[in-house]
Amino acid sequence: MQTLINVVNYILNLGPTAILPIAMLIIGLIFGTGFKKAFKSGIIIGIGFVGINLVIGLLSDSLGAAAQAMIDNFGIQLTIIDAGWPASAAAAWSMPISALLIPILLLVNLAMIVLKLTKTLNVDIWNYWHMIAAGATGYIVTGNNIWFGILCAVIYEIVILVVADRTQPYVEEFFGLEGLTFPTGSPIGFALIGVPIAWLVGKVPGISKLNADSEAIQKRFGILGEPMMIGLILGMTIGLLGGYDVGAAFQVGISMGAVMLLMPRMVKILMEGLIPISEAAREFMNKRFPGRDLFIGVDGALAVGHPGILSTSLLLVPITILLAVIVPGNGVLPFGDLVGITFFVVFVVAKSNGNIIQSVITGTLMMIITLWLATDFATVHTEMMVGSGFNFPEGAAQITSLTTGGNPLNWLILKFAELYQSLFG
Amino acid sequence: MNSSVKKVLVACGTGIATSTVVVERVKKLLADNGIKADVEQIKISEAKGKQDNADLIVSTTILPTTYEIPTVIATGYISGMNAEQIDQKIINILQ
Numbered sequence: 001m002q003t004l005i006n007v008v009n010y011i012l013n014l015g016p017t018a019i020l021p022i023a024m025l026i027i028g029l030i031f032g033t034g035f036k037k038a039f040k041s042g043i044i045i046g047i048g049f050v051g052i053n054l055v056i057g058l059l060s061d062s063l064g065a066a067a068q069a070m071i072d073n074f075g076i077q078l079t080i081i082d083a084g085w086p087a088s089a090a091a092a093w094s095m096p097i098s099a100l101l102i103p104i105l106l107l108v109n110l111a112m113i114v115l116k117l118t119k120t121l122n123v124d125i126w127n128y129w130h131m132i133a134a135g136a137t138g139y140i141v142t143g144n145n146i147w148f149g150i151l152c153a154v155i156y157e158i159v160i161l162v163v164a165d166r167t168q169p170y171v172e173e174f175f176g177l178e179g180l181t182f183p184t185g186s187p188i189g190f191a192l193i194g195v196p197i198a199w200l201v202g203k204v205p206g207i208s209k210l211n212a213d214s215e216a217i218q219k220r221f222g223i224l225g226e227p228m229m230i231g232l233i234l235g236m237t238i239g240l241l242g243g244y245d246v247g248a249a250f251q252v253g254i255s256m257g258a259v260m261l262l263m264p265r266m267v268k269i270l271m272e273g274l275i276p277i278s279e280a281a282r283e284f285m286n287k288r289f290p291g292r293d294l295f296i297g298v299d300g301a302l303a304v305g306h307p308g309i310l311s312t313s314l315l316l317v318p319i320t321i322l323l324a325v326i327v328p329g330n331g332v333l334p335f336g337d338l339v340g341i342t343f344f345v346v347f348v349v350a351k352s353n354g355n356i357i358q359s360v361i362t363g364t365l366m367m368i369i370t371l372w373l374a375t376d377f378a379t380v381h382t383e384m385m386v387g388s389g390f391n392f393p394e395g396a397a398q399i400t401s402l403t404t405g406g407n408p409l410n411w412l413i414l415k416f417a418e419l420y421q422s423l424f425g
Numbered sequence: 426m427n428s429s430v431k432k433v434l435v436a437c438g439t440g441i442a443t444s445t446v447v448v449e450r451v452k453k454l455l456a457d458n459g460i461k462a463d464v465e466q467i468k469i470s471e472a473k474g475k476q477d478n479a480d481l482i483v484s485t486t487i488l489p490t491t492y493e494i495p496t497v498i499a500t501g502y503i504s505g506m507n508a509e510q511i512d513q514k515i516i517n518i519l520q
Contacts (some may be wrong), residue, residue, distance in 0.1 A: 123504070123505065175487060176487070177487075177500060179504070179506065180500070180504055215490060218470070218489065218490070225468075225470050264439065268445055272445055275445070275449070286505065296504040296506065298500070298504050299443055299503065301437055301438045301485070302437075302443065302486050302503060303438075303486065303487060304438030304439070304469075304486055305437075305469040305484065305486030305487040307489040307490065310469075310470060342438060342439075
């Protein structure tokens with residue numbers, strides 16, 4: 001028995017690059033993917049993780065230094081770097097608690113279906129990471145209380161599934177996707193504040209008469225949708241604001257363009273590793289409930305091609321950057337998640353009935369709140385990233401993400417955990 | 426029978442998420458049916474610019490605009506509903 005404990009501790013101390021492959025191997029075997037597939041999955045996931053680590057290093061070295069220079073030079077206090085959803089997802093997956101949570105969250109979903117608390121069968125294992133991030137939040141704030149972490153993840157899942165059911169009419173009628181729901185952290189979490197705000201904005205007389213042409217917007221602002229262009233322009237600008245000469249600023253720009261392009265590619269590797277396990281889990285779920293009257297829960301990404309969403313998120317890129325500079329109380333330098341805004345506005349656009357003006361105004365108000373939330377989340381978010389083995393230079397800026405740190409639902413879990421810790425810690 | 430190599434664009438909202446799943450499936454589908462094709466993974470916003478050199482767009486997300494080449498909505502691959510019908514549609518267009 002002691003040998004077993006020693007072996008487990010040894011593995012845990014190796015860190016996520018070792019834990020993940022082993023954990024995924026075990027999960028793969030449980031779901032019946034067979035040893036070879038499960039093993040390969042685990043290795044690919046571990047490699048994806050190494051890749052993401054490399055890119056985050058580039059981000060914090062290059063942009064971190066420039067952001068610091070920006071403060072020294074200009075007094076623009078934006079030292080919390082938004083590393084974006086790829087980094088947040090990788091961090092969530094790398095927490096040891098993640099492997100444990102996959103089967104737990106599946107079972108909770110099944111239980112909720114049996115108890116008729118939800119009609120959504122969530123087959124989107126990749127996006128479990130949002131719930132795992134919530135679990136990691138609880139785990140970290142309570143100083144490694146695994147049970148509380150699991151509780152947080154489960155609460156998050158319950159909210160997601162219930163709200164996913166509520167928003168199904170939008171998915172079916174506005175997006176035309178029959179029988180599907182989006183139990184994904186970003187669309188749902190942001191819908192909690194986005195939909196009420198959209199409703200309010202819609203009440204302003206005359207708003208519904210104004211609209212903007214999405215094709216025209218896509219044409220003129222299309223370049224803002226190119227992540228590597230955003231990286232280049234933003235990186236150079238920050239370099240220049242930091243007092244760098246043109247050449248050095250250009251170097252920052254190229255490095256940032258590289259981060260924007262490479263980060264998703266690394267995440268793709270991680271995703272590829274997860275596919276066999278995800279498919280096995282989906283078959284497992286489908287076998288339990290053949291032909292029942294259920295909604296299939298899928299990735300909110302299925303909606304982001306909608307022209308209203310594309311246009312709104314394009315316009316919100318420069319708006320969010322501007323907000324970051326002028327909004328008092330914000331410490332976040334929006335960067336990696338500028339491309340994530342697409343997911344935040346899914347239900348905002350649906351509620352606004354495709355009206356781009358209404359969506360952009362709503363989005364602007366929403367992003368102000370998001371920036372505050374992400375600022376507040378910075379300390380714990382940074383710990384989550386550090387705890388998953390990402391390397392930051394000493395005394396570097398803090399890290400956050402708009403997708404997790406700025407997500408109202410994740411933030412509520414943070415407050416719940418902090419409350420718990422202050423009462424019972 | 427047309428034996429030239431077809432070009433298929435597999436698109437999703439981000440170019441990395443759902444399209445990864447679909448690319449593998451499409452490649453296998455075409456190989457199993459003897460259709461020679463070059464499959465490229467893109468973001469849906471890139472589709473308009475790339476359609477001139479392509480024969481088919483397979484998308485896992487809603488289409489933001491209209492295109493001059495055939496399109497297949499493949500959300501069924503993600504949800505698991507009607508996947509075979511999508512397979513058949515793709516084969517019919519390319520053969």
